[in-house]
Amino acid sequence: MNSGVAITGMGIISALGNGVEANFNALIKAQDGICFPEMLKTKHTSLPVGEVKTLNLDFENKLQLADNRSYTRAALLGIIAAKEAIKSSGLNAKELLTTGFISGSSVGGMDATEKYYLEYESSDAHHQFIPAQHPGFTTNKISEHLNIKGFTTTISTACSSGANAIMLGARLIKAGELDRVIVGGTDCLTKFTLNGFNSLKILSEEKCKAFDDSRNGLNLGEGAAYLVLEAENLAKDKRIIGRVLGYGNANDAYHQTAASETGEGAYKAMKDALEVAGIGAENIDYINAHGTATRNNDLSETNAIKQLFTSVIPDLSSTKAFTGHTLAAAGALEAVFSILSLQNNLIFPNLNFSKPMKESGLLPITELQNKTVNYVLSNSFGFGGNCTSLIFSKNE
Amino acid sequence: MSRTVYIIGIGAISAQTEESIFLEKPIIYNSNIFQAISPNFKEYIPAMALRRMSQVIKMGLTAGKMALQDANVELPDAIITGTGEGCKQDTEKFLESMLSQQEELLTPTSFIQSTHNTVGGQIALNLKCSGYNVTYSQESASLESALIDSVLLLNEKPSLNSVLVGGVDEVSNRITSFGYLNGFLKEEEIENLSLFSKKSEGTITSEGAFFFNLTTENIKDSYAQLKGVTNFKAESSIEISEKITEFLLKNSLRSQDLDIVFLGKNGDLEQDKVYDELQNTIFSETCQLAYKHLSGDFKTVTGFAIWLSCLIFKKQQIPAILKLNAIYGANPKNILLYNLSSNTNHSLILLQKP
Amino acid sequence: MSDLRTELKQSIIEQLNLEELSIEDIDNDDSLFGDGLGLDSIDALELIVLLEKDYGIKLTDPNQGKEIFISINKMAEYIESHRTK
Numbered sequence: 001m002n003s004g005v006a007i008t009g010m011g012i013i014s015a016l017g018n019g020v021e022a023n024f025n026a027l028i029k030a031q032d033g034i035c036f037p038e039m040l041k042t043k044h045t046s047l048p049v050g051e052v053k054t055l056n057l058d059f060e061n062k063l064q065l066a067d068n069r070s071y072t073r074a075a076l077l078g079i080i081a082a083k084e085a086i087k088s089s090g091l092n093a094k095e096l097l098t099t100g101f102i103s104g105s106s107v108g109g110m111d112a113t114e115k116y117y118l119e120y121e122s123s124d125a126h127h128q129f130i131p132a133q134h135p136g137f138t139t140n141k142i143s144e145h146l147n148i149k150g151f152t153t154t155i156s157t158a159c160s161s162g163a164n165a166i167m168l169g170a171r172l173i174k175a176g177e178l179d180r181v182i183v184g185g186t187d188c189l190t191k192f193t194l195n196g197f198n199s200l201k202i203l204s205e206e207k208c209k210a211f212d213d214s215r216n217g218l219n220l221g222e223g224a225a226y227l228v229l230e231a232e233n234l235a236k237d238k239r240i241i242g243r244v245l246g247y248g249n250a251n252d253a254y255h256q257t258a259a260s261e262t263g264e265g266a267y268k269a270m271k272d273a274l275e276v277a278g279i280g281a282e283n284i285d286y287i288n289a290h291g292t293a294t295r296n297n298d299l300s301e302t303n304a305i306k307q308l309f310t311s312v313i314p315d316l317s318s319t320k321a322f323t324g325h326t327l328a329a330a331g332a333l334e335a336v337f338s339i340l341s342l343q344n345n346l347i348f349p350n351l352n353f354s355k356p357m358k359e360s361g362l363l364p365i366t367e368l369q370n371k372t373v374n375y376v377l378s379n380s381f382g383f384g385g386n387c388t389s390l391i392f393s394k395n396e
Numbered sequence: 397m398s399r400t401v402y403i404i405g406i407g408a409i410s411a412q413t414e415e416s417i418f419l420e421k422p423i424i425y426n427s428n429i430f431q432a433i434s435p436n437f438k439e440y441i442p443a444m445a446l447r448r449m450s451q452v453i454k455m456g457l458t459a460g461k462m463a464l465q466d467a468n469v470e471l472p473d474a475i476i477t478g479t480g481e482g483c484k485q486d487t488e489k490f491l492e493s494m495l496s497q498q499e500e501l502l503t504p505t506s507f508i509q510s511t512h513n514t515v516g517g518q519i520a521l522n523l524k525c526s527g528y529n530v531t532y533s534q535e536s537a538s539l540e541s542a543l544i545d546s547v548l549l550l551n552e553k554p555s556l557n558s559v560l561v562g563g564v565d566e567v568s569n570r571i572t573s574f575g576y577l578n579g580f581l582k583e584e585e586i587e588n589l590s591l592f593s594k595k596s597e598g599t600i601t602s603e604g605a606f607f608f609n610l611t612t613e614n615i616k617d618s619y620a621q622l623k624g625v626t627n628f629k630a631e632s633s634i635e636i637s638e639k640i641t642e643f644l645l646k647n648s649l650r651s652q653d654l655d656i657v658f659l660g661k662n663g664d665l666e667q668d669k670v671y672d673e674l675q676n677t678i679f680s681e682t683c684q685l686a687y688k689h690l691s692g693d694f695k696t697v698t699g700f701a702i703w704l705s706c707l708i709f710k711k712q713q714i715p716a717i718l719k720l721n722a723i724y725g726a727n728p729k730n731i732l733l734y735n736l737s738s739n740t741n742h743s744l745i746l747l748q749k750p
Numbered sequence: 751m752s753d754l755r756t757e758l759k760q761s762i763i764e765q766l767n768l769e770e771l772s773i774e775d776i777d778n779d780d781s782l783f784g785d786g787l788g789l790d791s792i793d794a795l796e797l798i799v800l801l802e803k804d805y806g807i808k809l810t811d812p813n814q815g816k817e818i819f820i821s822i823n824k825m826a827e828y829i830e831s832h833r834t835k
Contacts, residue, residue, distance in 0.1 A: 196507030384517025
């Protein structure tokens, strides 16, 4: 029987707050973290975002970082979240020397690149950031700071990166290649991504309305989240907070950015995840949907869900309206939310919903709901057709 | 029980060609940044798709298709890509427009194509391949990460039998030239073939795409067996030697069993000392080869050495232009690739003649 | 009047990297999407920016493009009646 891979710790920072507890409190009170950009210096001040309201400098002081100031914002967010995960799992410095680290990031240190790009040739003041543009730099900064010395890599599959990192970690443990690994993702708000999504005309000027008939785009967000995964022999005497039971990865192979109307890739990813988990579709108690609130994603995702869950569609919500779409971190943030759902037997609401999509009539859960939750399916889809689904379960 | 993994198809685009190396007529460059020799991309990519592709996408997709054709595979089960620096040309284009136009009137094409998984996504789109698809971007360990995942995947699913895996990186105008500013590139322009005699800091760079079709069946024309891949961090030369010995042991080999060691020397005075030490100790009796004087140094350049190794096995010929010492690796059977970057990131790839 | 059409063809070829085409290859009534020129949704977004940049026409809903980018003639007609520069 498949018992999945044990999760022994988790940590998170998002627009909802710093730490698991702050995020949980916001979720149960239905308080979103969406407002206009203040930390990010952009011209687009009327585009709502899910921003972490702490300046890099304040993070650097809090973390007592050395003076060379070569941490990208994604690295700072990542360090905060990974530290909480390490603490909650009770890992010591010696254990970290053999722990793996798999992080997802889409734009890595683009925040630094866009700030210093035009001055690199005339001044050497920020040359330490030249290699920061690429995601691996941010991952290495986090692992170096925390002195994590095991197998380290970075997955960059746009908005499914964090989910893929969790999947790879679980697979490496199952295969016996690693016995302990920290997995998740980090991305910060940048002008680059804000303007990029804006040029695609898929940012909403309002708070996003996932699965609503009048949805008109997403809100970007920033954040980081990590889980600690451990092999059975290490986890057996520890508090296991949940399990990674299943995972599926597929490609929609339809369009560079848009999802196919039938959601072929999404369907295949969810189906594979159920197969790996060894459970039937009817066992899923809650779907934490990708639900970005773009016209395209929500329809495609709904169609894929309808195709897979033929008799009854499980309770479903998108938590993007709380945090904004945090790109590579999204799958990791939502993994933490999925575990909170399992631990507390709660389903978090899909905010800002009023009218079902006329094509499907799908009704997400709009108020906090208390019910037994044993299995959660979490979806993360991205540009390039990358679709990943994860299944989390209670430790039983 | 782990399955044996074979390379049955190869596709490579780089600053050299198979002929330039094996006929000993290396292509000479006189700038520290040089471009790959492009094949006729139109033979591989429809014109309507080709028109908006940057170099990295064209190279990646074409090399991927070459590897599939070479292996006679129409549709792989999975596509796994490594890229250290992703789509620099499109990133640069979008970034420069954004900065010069003060965030106004931006078009989306270069943004869409700036994400690191663009190449992997485009290969899937072109082949209509809905299978497993992941992109790794871990600096100089990006291709190695992709290879590690490929082997893991083939071992997990017996039903799965064909993985297209590769590494790709491109040169871009501005971002690549930043290498002159932070010491990655040599200050003084050199001729590529003089890379190892210059004794100065920094290196030379270029671009390329190297794709491989992996399978678990040893068909008669497979190029090589992929025995093992690992990345590790180490600081002292003793620690490095220990890690290498440990890796070989895990694959039931000793250093004297190696016929060839392919070293990632890049002409950087400081970093090459680590290689020098290994050349004089554990590899002193082994045929030593180098390649970055031909390919330039970039994040996924170990793909170039894998490609060369495959050809060396097939042809049973070691081009003189690669050789660092006088030991002749007759009938090569075991090749070890060792690469070092940023002084602490090491990678090992072990290939065996099937 | 035909100048605008020629100008449009030139900008479309440049903006959408249609290197294989020349102005003569595009007929004023050819459909730009689907079976005609074969443009796609990404091109449509490029054309929206082109309208704004070159003619001062701002489309608020990307779906509007569908009715405007039918052919060179349709585009030209729309531009003539809506241009602000």
